[in-house]
Amino acid sequence: xxxxxxxxKYLFRKEGQNVTLSCExxxxxxxxxxxxxxxxxxxRLIYYSQIVNDFQKGDIAEGYSxxxxxKESFPLTVTSAQxxxxxxxxxxxxxxxxxxxxxxxxxxxxRLTVV
Amino acid sequence: xxxxxQSPQNLTAQxxxxxxxxxxxxxxxxxxxxxxxxxxxxxxxxFMLSSGKKKHGRLIATINIQExxxxxxxxxxxxxxxxxxxxxxxTGNQFYFGTGTSLTVIP
Numbered sequence: 365x366x367x368x369x370x371x372x373k374y375l376f377r378k379e380g381q382n383v384t385l386s387c388e389x390x391x392x393x394x395x396x397x398x399x400x401x402x403x404x405x406x407x408r409l410i411y412y413s414q415i416v417n418d419f420q421k422g423d424i425a426e427g428y429s430x431x432x433x434x435k436e437s438f439p440l441t442v443t444s445a446q447x448x449x450x451x452x453x454x455x456x457x458x459x460x461x462x463x464x465x466x467x468x469x470x471x472x473x474x475r476l477t478v479v
Numbered sequence: 480x481x482x483x484x485q486s487p488q489n490l491t492a493q494x495x496x497x498x499x500x501x502x503x504x505x506x507x508x509x510x511x512x513x514x515x516x517x518x519x520x521x522x523x524x525x526f527m528l529s530s531g532k533k534k535h536g537r538l539i540a541t542i543n544i545q546e547x548x549x550x551x552x553x554x555x556x557x558x559x560x561x562x563x564x565x566x567x568x569x570t571g572n573q574f575y576f577g578t579g580t581s582l583t584v585i586p
Binding site: 412 | 567
């Protein structure tokens with residue numbers, strides 16, 4: 365079955381360490397997205413990528429970096445510059461081929477705790 | 480400024496009750512999604528609609544583009560419906576997300 369795989373589900377890191385969250389999709393979707401969710405707040409866009417080798421900053425990109433070397437993969441690195449990295453991170457994808465009937469697929473998320 | 484307002488924030492219902500969650504938004508949209516988030520965090524897209532009404536099983540979603548308002552209804556609610564429901568208007572380029580409505584259905 366096609367879908368998005370985020371790993372790991374739970375991740376613990378020490379303060380000051382960089383950490384990379386994985387997002388893989390086998391849906392042949394062109395666009396991929398990273399969101400952050402904090403308690404009591406809606407999802408906020410970190411980065412997105414419409415095509416391979418291209419990505420754009422979202423609303424809260426500071427302290428994060430991404431790459432899109434392959435269509436299937438859009439890893440997110442939470443750097444030590446991110447002031448408050450503990451959060452739930454959600455990856456999503458969508459096809460951009462049919463603008464009138466696009467659909468989004470969401471991953472199961474990664475809960476990052478920095479101690 | 481919140482582009483998306485959902486109500487209520489929390490909702491507790493008895494099994495079998497009819498449930499309505501409301502969403503008002505201020506952005507111009509190409510479509511609006513209703514998402515369901517279970518306690519583990521994973522999100523499922525329930526509906527994507529740009530006009531009128533859609534029905535899937537016991538779930539019904541409606542949208543009024545002129546009034547910038549959408550509702551999600553659950554008929555004959557069941558404990559397995561307990562989740563957070565998120566309204567997410569999409570402009571074509573990006574989502575705006577509501578903070579969600581936490582629904583608990585009691586047997």
